Amino acid sequence: MARFDNSTLPVIPLTRGSVLFPGIVHRIPLPPNGSYISHLLSNSHARGALNSPGGNPLDAIQLACVPIASPYLGPNGQLLLRDSDQQDNTYLDVDPSNLTTDDLFGYGVTVRVLGIQGTTSGSAELRVEGVSRCKFKALANERQSFEATDYELCPDQVSLTDKKIRDLFASLKAHAQELVSVLRVSSFLSRSDPKSLLSPLLAQRLTMFIMKKDLKDAGLLADFMANILDISYEEKLQVLAAVSVKARMTKVIELLQREISGMKGNFSVTTVTTVPAQILDRLSNRQGKGMGLPTSATPLLNMSPPGGFPPGSQDKGNNKDPSDIELLQKKLEAANLPPDAAKLVERELKHMKNMMPGGNEYSITMTWLETLAEIPWATVTEERLGPETLARARKQFDDDHCGLEKVKKRLIEYLAVLRLKQSINDDLEEQINAAEEEEARLNAEKEEAAKEEDPEAKEVPRVNSAKLEVLRARRAVDKSPILLLAGPPGVGKTSLAKSVATALGRKFHRISLGGVRDEPEIRGHRRTYVSAMPGVIVQGLRKVGVSNPVILLDEIDKLGKASNMGDPSAAMLEVLDPEQNHTFTDHYVGTPIDLSKVVFIATANELDSIPAPLLDRMETIYLPGYTTLEKRAIATKHLVPKQMRANGLSQGQVILNEAVVSKIIDSYTRESGVRNLEREIGSVCRAKAVEYAEAKDGGQLETYRPEVTEQDVEEILGVETFEEEIAEKTSRPGIVTGLVAYSSGGNGSILFIEVADMPGSGNVQLTGRLGDVLKESVEVALSWVKAHAYELGLTPQSTTNIMEGRSIHVHCPSGSIPKDGPSSGMAQAIALISLFSGNPVPPSMAMTGEISLRGRVTAVGGIKEKLIGALRAGVKTVLLPAQNRKDIRDLPTDVTEGLNILHIWDAIRLVWPDSQWAVDEKKLAGLESRL
Numbered sequence: 053m054a055r056f057d058n059s060t061l062p063v064i065p066l067t068r069g070s071v072l073f074p075g076i077v078h079r080i081p082l083p084p085n086g087s088y089i090s091h092l093l094s095n096s097h098a099r100g101a102l103n104s105p106g107g108n109p110l111d112a113i114q115l116a117c118v119p120i121a122s123p124y125l126g127p128n129g130q131l132l133l134r135d136s137d138q139q140d141n142t143y144l145d146v147d148p149s150n151l152t153t154d155d156l157f158g159y160g161v162t163v164r165v166l167g168i169q170g171t172t173s174g175s176a177e178l179r180v181e182g183v184s185r186c187k188f189k190a191l192a193n194e195r196q197s198f199e200a201t202d203y204e205l206c207p208d209q210v211s212l213t214d215k216k217i218r219d220l221f222a223s224l225k226a227h228a229q230e231l232v233s234v235l236r237v238s239s240f241l242s243r244s245d246p247k248s249l250l251s252p253l254l255a256q257r258l259t260m261f262i263m264k265k266d267l268k269d270a271g272l273l274a275d276f277m278a279n280i281l282d283i284s285y286e287e288k289l290q291v292l293a294a295v296s297v298k299a300r301m302t303k304v305i306e307l308l309q310r311e312i313s314g315m316k317g318n319f320s321v322t323t324v325t326t327v328p329a330q331i332l333d334r335l336s337n338r339q340g341k342g343m344g345l346p347t348s349a350t351p352l353l354n355m356s357p358p359g360g361f362p363p364g365s366q367d368k369g370n371n372k373d374p375s376d377i378e379l380l381q382k383k384l385e386a387a388n389l390p391p392d393a394a395k396l397v398e399r400e401l402k403h404m405k406n407m408m409p410g411g412n413e414y415s416i417t418m419t420w421l422e423t424l425a426e427i428p429w430a431t432v433t434e435e436r437l438g439p440e441t442l443a444r445a446r447k448q449f450d451d452d453h454c455g456l457e458k459v460k461k462r463l464i465e466y467l468a469v470l471r472l473k474q475s476i477n478d479d480l481e482e483q484i485n486a487a488e489e490e491e492a493r494l495n496a497e498k499e500e501a502a503k504e505e506d507p508e509a510k511e512v513p514r515v516n517s518a519k520l521e522v523l524r525a526r527r528a529v530d531k532s533p534i535l536l537l538a539g540p541p542g543v544g545k546t547s548l549a550k551s552v553a554t555a556l557g558r559k560f561h562r563i564s565l566g567g568v569r570d571e572p573e574i575r576g577h578r579r580t581y582v583s584a585m586p587g588v589i590v591q592g593l594r595k596v597g598v599s600n601p602v603i604l605l606d607e608i609d610k611l612g613k614a615s616n617m618g619d620p621s622a623a624m625l626e627v628l629d630p631e632q633n634h635t636f637t638d639h640y641v642g643t644p645i646d647l648s649k650v651v652f653i654a655t656a657n658e659l660d661s662i663p664a665p666l667l668d669r670m671e672t673i674y675l676p677g678y679t680t681l682e683k684r685a686i687a688t689k690h691l692v693p694k695q696m697r698a699n700g701l702s703q704g705q706v707i708l709n710e711a712v713v714s715k716i717i718d719s720y721t722r723e724s725g726v727r728n729l730e731r732e733i734g735s736v737c738r739a740k741a742v743e744y745a746e747a748k749d750g751g752q753l754e755t756y757r758p759e760v761t762e763q764d765v766e767e768i769l770g771v772e773t774f775e776e777e778i779a780e781k782t783s784r785p786g787i788v789t790g791l792v793a794y795s796s797g798g799n800g801s802i803l804f805i806e807v808a809d810m811p812g813s814g815n816v817q818l819t820g821r822l823g824d825v826l827k828e829s830v831e832v833a834l835s836w837v838k839a840h841a842y843e844l845g846l847t848p849q850s851t852t853n854i855m856e857g858r859s860i861h862v863h864c865p866s867g868s869i870p871k872d873g874p875s876s877g878m879a880q881a882i883a884l885i886s887l888f889s890g891n892p893v894p895p896s897m898a899m900t901g902e903i904s905l906r907g908r909v910t911a912v913g914g915i916k917e918k919l920i921g922a923l924r925a926g927v928k929t930v931l932l933p934a935q936n937r938k939d940i941r942d943l944p945t946d947v948t949e950g951l952n953i954l955h956i957w958d959a960i961r962l963v964w965p966d967s968q969w970a971v972d973e974k975k976l977a978g979l980e981s982r983l
């Protein structure tokens with residue numbers, strides 16, 4: 053057991069090359085079981101408690117820590133060997149149990165015990181904090197315990213009036229701050245190494261810590277910096293041995309200078325602090341007002357350390373990179389902002405000059421101003437709306453698209469109106485300018501007159517102002533409508549809009565509204581939000597760089613519905629309203645933008661899902677699907693040459709004849725548009741390109757065959773993907789052929805409706821993935837047939853229930869394909885009548901039409917697609933509602949010639965002309981319609 057008396061001081065050797073300084077917290081690992089440190093602690097505690105009973109037991113423990121001596125230093129820290137390269141640091145790998153007093157350094161620190169802490173590895177650590185330097189004159193070693201038998205405590209002595217000390221302290225602080233800045237910059241530059249990262253928060257704390265130290269803490273600050281500096285063990289021992297604060301500061305400043313210049317070798321530092329100017333302000337104010345900080349620290353704020361900016365000058369904005377703001381200012385000037393925006397920008401720029409660069413607000417404002425500078429406020433594409441515009445547009449449309457005559461005609465009309473309105477607007481603009489000049493002149497005259505008090509002159513400007521207002525109002529109203537191209541996928545909506553842009557010579561930008569769910573996506577987030585951005589419209593304008601592009605609002609029908617994130621379609625209303633869009637406000641930009649020069653063209657696959665107010669603002673041009681004939685023409689004239697070019701083939705290297713194109717259309721695609729057709733033609737071209745290249749490389753070009761046969765198509769594209777629904781050859785009661793538009797892939801096709809009856813109690817079973825509307829139309833048909841069973845001759849008496857004792861099952865085959873819509877109502881009713889009467893419907897006959905509960909057959913949509921599908925499926929006769937007569941006029945001739953189209957008034961008679969069971973005119977006379 054160690055023996056202690058009050059004149060001795062227990063000493064713990066620090067191993068692993070560590071040096072403890074006053075003010076620094078250190079952890080000393082406690083060896084397991086029976087450690088001498090434990091004995092030492094308990095004895096020291098017992099002795100301390102004896103001396104000062106009742107105090108904090110930890111405070112009672114008196115200890116010192118001593119580092120291992122270096123063979124390269126003398127007992128007072130003087131360097132014995134100058135060339136550190138020759139140093140061998142193996143002396144530091146000591147076994148604590150074999151230490152002798154000779155192994156210990158002559159200086160150490162007394163410590164305060166903070167506690168004992170367990171570690172995750174199961175061992176314990178003693179936490180101590182250095183208190184004061186201590187010089188050991190004599191050390192004793194007894195049973196592995198060390199004690200200083202003769203020692204001298206050396207607390208820091210700082211003379212607050214010593215100018216040399218004050219200057220040294222100011223220099224130490226400045227260097228310490230500079231080191232933090234340099235560390236921050238270097239960690240920023242070497243982001244790839246996470247170990248070298250100094251977070252902004254930590255850098256700020258360090259700077260604050262340094263700033264808060266005052267002259268009486270000079271020695272502590274020097275110790276703190278020596279502790280964090282990357283210096284050798286000997287240098288640390290030297291700092292420990294520097295009892296004089298002056299000497300210590302000199303040594304630490306020297307070490308700091310070396311460290312800083314070493315780090316600065318690779319880059320130049322322009323910013324030296326991370327403490328916000330306001331805090332520095334506050335600090336200097338506090339000092340000025342004598343709020344606890346000694347005035348001796350004041351010179352610090354005015355000092356000018358080598359290589360850095362004086363910290364006190366930071367609030368004057370000197371440390372900002374002026375080129376950033378200047379550059380931005382120039383960009384903003386060049387952007388030609390409207391007066392409102394210019395005022396806003398000026399204010400923000402002024403504000404920005406007082407901000408800390410790198411701060412959050414600074415970068416937010418910077419990004420915002422950059423966005424504003426990039427918006428094309430006044431940049432426009434030069435107009436090409438001249439007398440030749442329409443001819444050029446016509447040629448462009450014909451070059452890019454086959455068929456679509458009606459649509460092209462409508463687009464030409466649109467461009468003609470755009471041109472006329474523009475010339476009217478140009479005239480108006482001229483008149484407005486003239487009127488404005490006139491008003492300015494009259495105002496000047498009025499002022500003159502007012503000076504001379506002439507009452508007559510005052511009336512004239514009022515007349516002129518009214519004229520100006522009228523002119524301005526006319527200009528605002530004379531805007532062209534927004535076009536909506538609606539139709540199934542791949543029918544050329546996007547490419548038509550592109551052709552419009554080409555014909556007008558304007559830039560084109562496409563905005564996909566498909567995934568837009570929130571209003572801010574259209575109108576932007578307020579710039580105070582984290583990672584706020586402008587909306588899609590402003591982003592589009594920034595991208596194209598002009599204020600008069602053609603913007604395609606693609607898939608406007610897929611725009612999200614109103615939610616807690618706002619209603620995107622409401623924001624769209626403002627964009628599309630010619631009355632409002634000259635002052636469109638994006639939340640991020642925060643100032644109105646004129647969208648009136650933009651030509652907006654929207655596209656949609658269906659109109660039902662577009663909110664009515666939005667639909668109302670647009671003029672719809674419907675693009676129906678293509679017939680096989682049209683597809684063939686498009687493929688031959690456009691898609692084949694296009695795909696050949698795309699695959700590096702020149703004319704004549706691939707020949708696809710009509711039969712081959714038809715095979716691709718019928719067997720490999722089922723769509724209203726031509727997108728898949730283009731893809732399949734692309735596959736064929738690619739396969740031929742490989743064949744051609746191989747033949748050429750092998751020197752056997754003569755063996756290459758450019759013609760593609762139907763067999764080749766099968767080999768290249770694989771097994772036929774689609775087999776058309778073919779009309780039945782025979783029929784049974786209860787089976788009717790209906791028509792659908794936009795079935796799989798948006799094509800028209802036929803649909804079989806099968807009804808069977810069985811003994812039961814009047815139940816109706818529906819299968820075949822029927823949608824709610826379709827189910828309802830079955831119910832309507834059944835109710836009508838039940839209600840008129842007697843008139844139709846299906847029951848012998850008017851009181852008989854036709855469903856009595858039976859149940860029915862309605863099924864539509866292709867059960868995996870969902871079906872919906874009311875247009876099969878008539879076919880359901882005919883199928884039921886057919887079932888109950890036992891009369892089959894001719895198999896080559898198909899029908900479509902919605903029925904009401906009164907038995908009226910009403911118009912349905914998608915006639916063109918349905919009839920094309922019917923023709924393809926081998927249907928000969930089609931029954932259509934009388935109201936759909938108008939749709940037949942636009943049908944391609946191959947459809948009108950290939951089908952016997954009958955508009956029904958008396959459907960039953962058309963289906964069963966020879967039947968005897970429904971000819972009682974008297975009975976039918978009561979019906980409102982002749983289903």
Ligand SMILES: Nc1ncnc2c1ncn2[C@@H]1O[C@H](COP(=O)(O)OP(=O)(O)OP(=O)(O)O)[C@@H](O)[C@H]1O
Binds near residue numbers: 691
């Ligand atoms: N009448 C046509 N003549 C020539 N090519 C056409 C015609 N119609 C469509 N195409 C071509 O079909 C492809 C698909 O057209 P586009 O992308 O314009 O379809 P879309 O109607 O916009 O489809 P979606 O609704 O899916 O966006 C384009 O390559 C286009 O050039």
